Amino acid sequence: MGLLTILKKMKQKERELRLLMLYPRSTRTVARRLAGATLLIFANKQDLPGALSCNAIQEALELDSIRSHHWRIQGCSAVTGEDLLPGIDWLLDDISSRVFTAD
Numbered sequence: 504m505g506l507l508t509i510l511k512k513m514k515q516k517e518r519e520l521r522l523l524m525l526y527p528r529s530t531r532t533v534a535r536r537l538a539g540a541t542l543l544i545f546a547n548k549q550d551l552p553g554a555l556s557c558n559a560i561q562e563a564l565e566l567d568s569i570r571s572h573h574w575r576i577q578g579c580s581a582v583t584g585e586d587l588l589p590g591i592d593w594l595l596d597d598i599s600s601r602v603f604t605a606d
Contacts, residue, residue: 517564541597542574543590550580573597 544564548554557576561567566574575597577590 514563539601540572541594542569542572543594544574544576545581545587545590546576546578547581549578550583550585 544560544566546555546557546560555563557578561576566576575590575593577586577593579586579590581587
């Protein structure tokens, strides 16, 4: 897959992300279901030469503009399993830090 194809796909995903997280009036039902959701993005294929860095993905998706949700990009390799667990650990920690129980 060429770099141009990857960039086009990322731009499409960026638009989808905006619709889901930043425009709750246009997608009220989805927005209600995603209220307070944690967003974990796995930057897969980090074991391959030429893989986009987490910073490049962050910039392309304009994640810094998302203030309504906690988010993180985790570089990983699904083939080797490298750095998958730190992403899952962060996800669980983030969710559990916001879960309140009545004693």
